[in-house]
Amino acid sequence: MRSVAELDNLQKEVQSKLEKQAEQAQLIIGMGTCGISAGAKDILTALETELEERELEVIVKKTGCIGLCEKEPLVDVKLPGETRVTYGNLSVEDARRLISEHLENGNIVRDLVVAKMEE
Amino acid sequence: MKLTINGEKLEATEGQTILEVAQENGIDIPNLCYSPELKPEGACRMCVVDIEGVADPVTACTTEVSAGMVVETETPSLKKMRKVLVELMLANHDVECLTCDKAGDCKLQDYAYRYSVKKVRFEGEKTEFKGIKDDNPFFIRDNRKCILCYKCVNLCKQVQGEASINLENRGFDTRVTTAFDLPLEEINCQFCGLCVNECPTGALMEKSALRKARNWELKKGSTICPYCGVGCELELNIDENDQIVKVTTNSDNVNRGQTCVKGKFGLDFVNSEERLTKPLIKEEGRFREASWEEALDKVADNFGRIRDEFGGDATAALSSAKCTNEENYLMQKFMRAVMGTNSVDHCARL
Amino acid sequence: MCSQQCDCVEEELDLTLVKEILEGYEKKQKNLIPILQETQAEYGYLPQEVLKEVADYLGISFSQVYGVATFYSQFYLEPRGEYIIRVCMGTACHVRGAAKILDELEGELGIEDGGTTDDLLFTIESVACIGACGLAPVIMVNDDTHGRLTPEDVPEILAQYGE
C-alpha cells in the first residue's frame, strides 16, 4: 500500500466481489478451535462431498468463532436474497440434511436451527 | 537530594537505591540476594521497606530514591512480614544449625535470630534434591541449605561470564544446578569461588573449612594475593594453630570481593609440610640443616671473598617479583651499596 | 534387554538433524526457544547431546540452555509416547469432572500423570486450559480433540490409538 486511494480502491473491489457472491448460495462454517474441536472439520468434508455429489455450486466460507461455543459445530446457510440461518450442534448427518432440505429445497431445518440473522 | 530514612534526614544522589543510601549511612536493611556487583534481583524480598504514601511495601534494593522520600525500614508490620519470609525459607531448609559449618557466619541464621523465629509455623514438604555434590577439590554444594537467592547463579553469569551453574525447573522445584547435573569441571567451571564467597547460607562451603572450627573461633587477617599482578585483597581465616582454614573477601578494594581459583583456594601452600623451615648447607652434594648464624656467615664469607678478590661485578643477584617492595629495595641496595655492582635483576620479563 | 535397547537408542541419536535445524537460525539467544521447539518436534524430546549441540552453536552455556529447557513445561528431556494425551485441567473442565477422566486414563494405561507407557505409545499430561471450555471435560490425543467426556468413554478412545 503506497496510498490511501490504493486501499479504498481495493476495498471497493472486494466489496463488489462480495456482493456478487451474495447472489449465490453460501454455506458458512465456524472454524475456530471450538468449532474444530466439536467436529467442524468432519462437517466441512461432509458438506464438500455432498455438494460435489449433488453438483451444487455453493460458496463455502470459513469463519472464526461467533461466540456460541456451546452450540458448535455451527453452520450457516445463506440463500440469495434470504436471511442467513444458523444451525448448531450438528452431526455429519445433520450437515447433509442442511444441503438436501435447506439449500436444495429452501426448507429451514427446524430441529437444528439456532437462529436467523437479520442484517 | 534529601530524603528521610527512619526519621534521619539523609543526603543521596540520583540513581541510588534506597538500600545503597541506607548502607552508606549505616542503616542495616536485611537482604539476602543483593550484591553491589549484580543487577538487583529482587528475589528474596527481605529488604522490603515502607514509603510514605505508597500502599504496599517495596524492595529497597530495586527502588531508586527520590527527593523528599520518607522511608521506614523496621516497622512492626515489616518485621512481621520478614519473619514470615524467614519462616518460609526455613520451612524448606535443612535446619542443622547446631553442627553447620556456616553457623556464626550465616545470614539466614542471623535473620532468624533478629526476627525471633523460634518455631516455623509452615512446616511441609521440602524441595527434592539430589544429594550433596562433592565433585571438585575446592567446595561442596548442598542444595538442602540453598534458599535460592540466586547470587551464585548471577555471579557466575554476570561477573565470571561462564554461567556454569543455572536454575533447573521452576517454582517450588527450582534448584541451582549444572546442566544435567554434570560435574562442575565438565561444564567449564573456573572454580573462581565467586559463588562460595557470596553464599549467605551453608549451601556452598569451602571443603578446607569443613569440620575445622566454628566461625567465631577463627581469626581474620587481611592480605594481598601472592599470585598475579592484580593485587586482590583477601582475608585469611586462621585457626588457633595458624593454619589457613579458608580465604574470604570483603568488597571494598581492587577486586571488589572477587577472586580466582588461585586466590580463593590456592593459598594453603603457606601451611604446606614441604615448607623450608631451617637454613640448609650443602656438603658433599647433600644438604644438611644449619643454624642461621652458620648459614649467614657462610654466605657473607663467600660473597665478601669473591667481591674482594674479583670485584663486585663478579657477583650478581636475582631479586624477586614475589617479594615485597621493601625487600626488593634492600636487595638492590645490598648489591649496589654492599657488593658494588649493578648486576641485580629479576624475572619481570618471564 | 532394556539396557540394550537404551544403548541402541543412544547410538541411533542422529546429531545431523539438529545441525540442520541450527543452520536455519542466526546465532542469537532469542532463537533458543524456537530452536528447542523445532528440535523437540524432530526428536520427540530434547536429548542431552542435542542440547549440548544447541548450546555450542548459540555460544551460550550448556547450563543456561538446560535452565531454559527445564523452565518451560512444553519441553521434555526424556523420550515420550507416540500419542500424547493432554488432559485439560482448566476451570471449566475441572468443575465438569476432569479429575475423573484423568484417573480413568491413569488406571487404563497404568501410568501417572506425566508418565509414558513402557511401549512408548502413550504419554499422559495434564495441561492448563486448552481453550475448548464449551466441550468440557476435554482431552486431546495429539491433534484430535475429544470432548464432553465421561470416564466410560476413555477405553474406547484409547482403543482408537492402538491400545
Next chain:
Amino acid sequence: MAGLAKSFGSGAMTNSIDEIEGADAIFVTGSNTTEAHPVIAYRVKKAKQNGSKLIVADPRKIDLVKYADLWLQQKPGTDIALLNGLMHVIIRDDLLDKKYIQKRTENFEAVEDIMEKYDPEHVAEITGVPAEDIVKAAHMYGEAERASILYAMGITQHTSGTDNVLSIACLAMLTGNVGKENAGVNPLRGQNNVQGACDLGALPNVYPGYQAVDDEEVNKKFSEAWGVELSDEVGLTVTEIFDGIEEDEVKALYVMGENPVLSDPDSNHIREALEQVEFLVVQDIFMSDTAEYADVVLPAASFAEKDGTFTNSERKVQKLDQVIEPIGESKSDWEILMELANRLGHDWDYSSASEIMDEIARVSPIYGGISYERIEEEGLQWPCPDYDHPGTKYLHKGEFSRGLGQFNPAEYIPPAEKPDEDYPYVLTTGRRLFHFHTRTMSGNSPGLEEQYSEELMEISLADAQRMEIEDGDRVLVSSRRGEVESKVTVTDRVPEGLVFMSFHFAESAANVLTNPALDPVAKIPEYKVCAVNIEKS
C-alpha cells in the same frame, strides 16, 4: 616496558583496573586474560555487558574469544604486521585524532612513512588474518570514544618485543587514547609484585624510581643517601648473568624467590651455569629446582608472615600485613638481607618494613608520598610525589611523562626461529588457570594440584590425526635445545601447525625447548615462538 617508557616516559599501565569497565572498545592482545588475570577478565566481561566492543588478537582460541566481537587469529610472531595493518586503515580511513597528534606527540611523519605499505591485503598475507577483519578491527578501535589496549607477555616475549610495544603505543597515540580516563595502554603484570620490583630498582640499569644508574646526578644522590661510592656501569640482566657465569665472569649468585631453572629459556643452559657457578645462595619458601644447585639455602617467610607492600599492575602500592608467625625458623627476606649487609661491614638498622618505606619515599620521587599510615586502609597509585598527593589514577593526563608522546613505528621482522623440516611445528608457551609460574606456590596447594596435575600440551585435531595422537597420549617434543615429554589434549584452541605448552611443570618443562634469543632492547627471550618436532612416545 622499555617500549612504553620510550614512547610515553613510563612503562606502567596507564590506567586503573576499574577503568576497563568504562571503555567503549577494548583491544586485548597477547594476553590470555581469563587464565592469567581472571579478575581483570571480569572487568573486561563487565565492559562487554556495558556495551563495549571487544577485539581479541591471539593465535589461540583463548576463552576470551567467546566474548569477543572480533577475533583476529594472527600467526605467532606477526604482531607488528597486524598492528601496522590497523594503523594503515586508521590513517587511510581518517580515524586519526589529528588535534591530539599535533598537540601532544612528535615524530608522526615516521608513522605515515612506514604504514604506507601495510595495506590490509598485504598484512593478511603475513598474519593470516582476513583483510576485512583488519579493517573491521581498525574501525572498532578507531571509532571508539575511549579505547583501551590490554596486553601481556604474548606481546613482550618475542625478539621483537620492544618493537611490538612501540607499535601498540603508536596505535593508541594515533587515536588519542593515552592520557584519557577509561582508555590507555595497559600491560598486565604477570607476578604480584613485578611492578614493585621494577619500581624499586631490581633492574641492572636503574635505581628505585627508574633513575638511571649511568646518570651522574642520580649516582651522586644515591651515593649520598647510602653513604657509599656507587658504580655507574649498567649491570647484567638475568640472561647475561647466566652467560657471565659460563664465561666465568660471574662467580657468586644470590637468588631470592626465583626459580630460573624452570622460568628461563633453554633450561639446560641454566642448569649448566648453576652447576658451574662458584657460590650460589637461594632464598625461598620451598625447595625448588634451582635451590637444588645451591651451596646455601635460606628459608624465607611467606607473604602471610611479614609486613610490607606490594605494587600491583595498576601502580597501586598496597599494604601487606603479617597474619601468622613465620613458619619454622623462616625469616622475612628483608631481615635476612639486613643481617647479611651487616655481616659485610654495613650498619643497617631497620626495625620495621615501614622504616624501609620511609627511606624509599625519600630517594624515589614516584613513591615520595607513600607511607604506611596513608595506605593502611587503601593503597595509593604512583606517581605520588608527596604526602599530600592523592595518587594518580591514570597517567599522562594533559602531558606525557616524557613531555611529548613519541611515535616509534617499527617494521615487521619474522620471529628468530621458523619451522623447518626437522622442527615443523611452532611451539608457543603460556600459563594455566590452576597454576602459577614454576608452581612453587600452586604446586604446594593440594586442591590446585588435584585439579590440574600435569601438563597437557594443546595440539590441533588436524595435526593429531596426522600423527595418530589421541587425547591423553604422551608425546616427545624436541627443539634445537632439548626435548621433553608431555601428555596432549586435542583441541580447537590451537590452529594446525601450532602447539601450546605451559612452563609450569618440571616434568614437561617447556623452557627446555624455548629459544633464548633476546629482544635487543628489553632483553626478553622469545618464549612465544620456537620450532619443535613432535613424536608419539
Next chain:
Amino acid sequence: MATNEENIPSYQDLDFYKSQRRLALANCGFIDPESIEDYIASDGYQALSKVLTEMKPQEVIDEVKESGLRGRGGGGFPTGMKWQFAYDASGDKKYIICNADEGDPGAFMDRGLLEGDPHSILEGMIIGGYAIGADEGYIYIRAEYPLAIKRLEKAITAAEEKGLLGEDIFGSGFNFKLQIKAGAGAFVCGEETGLMASIEGERGMPTPRPPFPANKGLWDKPSNINNVETFANIPIIIREGAASFKELGTEDSSGTKVFALTGMIENTGLAEVEMGTTMREIIFGIGGGIQDDKEFKAVQIGGPSGGCLPDEKLDLPIDYDSLIEAGAMMGSGGLVVMDENSCMVDVARFFLNFVQSESCGKCTPCREGTRRMLEILNRITQGEGEEEDLELLRTLAESVKKLSLCGLGKTAPNPVLSTLRYFEDEYEAHIKNDECPGGVCQNLLPGYIIDYEKCIGCTYCIDACPIDVVDGRLEEIHEINEEDCNACGACEPECPVDAIIQKNYIEHFPQYRHLLEEDEEEVEA
C-alpha cells in the same frame, strides 16, 4: 423458493445475543479470518491509513487517551498513558509487543479474536508502533493455540504482500515489521517482564520494576506491551472516534469487554458487553442461567488472579474498579460459574494449585508461600484441617500478596482471600464438621446408605465393595457399615434396584424421609 422463517428466533431475540454489544468481536463469525480482503471489505486498515496519512504520533496517543481505553489484559492501566510513557522514553530502537499468552484457565477471549479476526490485532499493533515510535513488533502467543498462530502467520504474510507491513507504509515513510514468538508453556510469561525474558530466549522469570518496560524493556529498549483485545479496540477507536467509544461503558471504564462464559452455565461461549453490565445480566441473561436448574453459588472472575463472588454481588456492575473493591478482578475476562454442587474450598485449592505450579520460583513468598498455602488447603479438603489453619492461611495470603515480586504472585492469593471473605462457612464446615457442603471433597463425602425398603438382598453390592464394608446375606437386607465406608461409590451402580443412595440425599428428597427419621432416632437413642 420460499423459506419458512416464521417462528424462528432471530439473533437479536436470543438471550445470548440480545444484551451483547459486539465491537471487538464484530467481525468474528462473519469474515473469513484467512482473507485479508474480507477484512478490508469491512473497513479494515482504514484506521491505519488515517493514522499514517493524517495524524502525528502524539495525536494518535491523545485519541487513545481520550477514548478512556484501559488494558484489557487484566490490570486495566490506561492504554493511552502507557503509550505516552513509551513515546516519551528516549531510545533509538523501540518495540511494541502483543501479549497473546492467554493462560488463565477458563479464558479464551483472545483466542476467539486471534482466530476470528487476526488483522484487527495487526492493525492495532501497527498503529501502536507508529504512535510510540517502534518499527518492530512481536506477538507472543501461547503454543497451545496452533490455529491462532497459523492464522496470524497468514495474516502477517498477507499484510506484507499488500504493503501494510514493511517499508514506507502508505507512503508515509513509516516502516514496521512483525514477528510471532510461540510460547513454550509457562503461565508466568503472561507477565510483561517474564514475557520479554522469554522472547529474549531466557527463562521467563519476571524482573523487578522499575525499570519499567516503557524505559527498559525488550533487550533493554523502550517497549510497550498490550493485550490482544486492547489492540483489537484500537482500529475501532481511530475509525469511529474516541468520543463514540467513550460513550459506551461507564465513566471510568469505557467501551466493551469480551467475556468467556464457562462452568455450570447454560450457554458457554464468548460474549461482549458494555462495561457496567451487571454480573446477573451476563450470567442469567446471556448465559441463560445455571445448568440443570441448579442453584447459583458463585462466579469466579478474572482467572487465578481474580476472585469468587457470591450471589449478593450479582448486581455488581462489571468495571475495573468495582471488581477490585469486591475482592475480584477483571483479569482478562474469564467467567466461571459455579452451582450448588461446587466446593469453594476446592475451587480455591484448584486455583492455588495452578499458580503454585506456574510460579517461576524467583521470589520467596510466591515460591514457598503458595506451596504452604496449597498444603493447608489440601489438608482442609482432605478433612485434616485444624482451626488454626484459617489464621495461617490468612497470614500467608497477606504476605504473598504484599511481598511478591510480580503480578502473578501478588494476585495468587486472591481466590483464597475472596472465598475466605464470602464463603468462610464452607471452610468451617470442612474443618469443624468434616463436611463438604458442595459434595466435592472425596474424603468428606457422606457415605452410602441402603434403602431397606428397596433392597432385595442380591449381594451385588457386597461383591462390588472394595473394602468389604457391606454386610448381609443372600435375600436378606444388606447394610453398609457407615463408619468404615469411604464413599468410593463402587457399589451404587451395581445395585439393580437403585437401593443405594448417597447419605446426604436423604435430607433433600422426600422419598427418603423414612431413612432420615431412622437416622435421627438412632441419634436420639
